[in-house]
Amino acid sequence: MLKIFALCGGYLELARESMIRDAPAARWTVPIECFLIVHPRGRLLFDTGLHCETMTNMLGRYGEERARRFGVHSRAGDDVVSQLARLGLTPADVSFVANSHWHFDHCGGNEFFPEATILVQKCEMDAARSPEVLAQGTYRPSPRDFEHALRYRPIDGEHDVFGDGTVVLFPTYGHTPGHQSLRARAGRETLVFTADACYTRENMDRQVLPTVVWDETEMAHSLRRLRELRDEQGARTLYGHDPEQWTTLPHAPAALG
Numbered sequence: 001m002l003k004i005f006a007l008c009g010g011y012l013e014l015a016r017e018s019m020i021r022d023a024p025a026a027r028w029t030v031p032i033e034c035f036l037i038v039h040p041r042g043r044l045l046f047d048t049g050l051h052c053e054t055m056t057n058m059l060g061r062y063g064e065e066r067a068r069r070f071g072v073h074s075r076a077g078d079d080v081v082s083q084l085a086r087l088g089l090t091p092a093d094v095s096f097v098a099n100s101h102w103h104f105d106h107c108g109g110n111e112f113f114p115e116a117t118i119l120v121q122k123c124e125m126d127a128a129r130s131p132e133v134l135a136q137g138t139y140r141p142s143p144r145d146f147e148h149a150l151r152y153r154p155i156d157g158e159h160d161v162f163g164d165g166t167v168v169l170f171p172t173y174g175h176t177p178g179h180q181s182l183r184a185r186a187g188r189e190t191l192v193f194t195a196d197a198c199y200t201r202e203n204m205d206r207q208v209l210p211t212v213v214w215d216e217t218e219m220a221h222s223l224r225r226l227r228e229l230r231d232e233q234g235a236r237t238l239y240g241h242d243p244e245q246w247t248t249l250p251h252a253p254a255a256l257g
């Protein structure tokens with residue numbers, strides 16, 4: 001039986017209409033959600049959140065344009081290494097890390113996991129390193145966060161992490177070229193961790209995309225597929241940056257339950 005924990009990877013203030021494209025212009029603050037899945041054969045961390053340096057030096061780390069777009073409202077301890085410590089764990093206790101994608105708020109903590117195997121879709125890795133893709137400007141990965149000497153393992157499509165069907169990464173392309181989500185089977189319950197394939201419940205309920213999109217058609221398709229998992233198969237759905245849902249979740253050290 002799995003144990004699952006919600007870990008806070010920070011808080012970002014940004015334009016609400018960039019996440020829900022038909023929403024009126026407003027700033028809001030969203031959680032950067034990371035999840036730890038504890039399986040009898042190892043621990044998997046899904047996303048590593050914001051780098052802890054963003055709390056004190058967003059401008060120095062990412063430059064003016066991003067520092068203007070994003071306000072950081074993380075408090076001390078809102079980073080994955082501190083969150084693991086709440087569970088009595090260190091990065092060395094994590095056997096697998098999976099990045100949903102390579103935007104800065106999902107791989108910021110990667111460098112702290114040199115011993116883990118890091119699972120990323122091959123097409124995300126290829127795109128993030130392709131001069132042609134980068135020249136288009138619609139996918140803006142964060143090499144500062146992922147280009148470290150780490151044990152990356154590219155995966156291609158669905159990937160059953162522990163080989164027993166309980167923890168499965170699956171493609172939800174569109175937000176970025178190789179975005180992936182995670183599903184976990186805990187007892188009779190299926191949980192789906194959408195990451196940025198669906199920022200909030202509202203995106204799913206109204207089938208509305210953000211403005212940050214690599215491929216509109218593909219992202220819309222991924223969003224519909226996630227909605228089917230929720231509405232037709234009864235999956236408990238954890239959205240990537242949903243402020244309202246986040247306040248209702250037990251956070252580490254409490255288990256998700």
Ligand SMILES: [Zn+2]
Pocket residue numbers: 103105106196240241
């Ligand atoms: Zn994000």
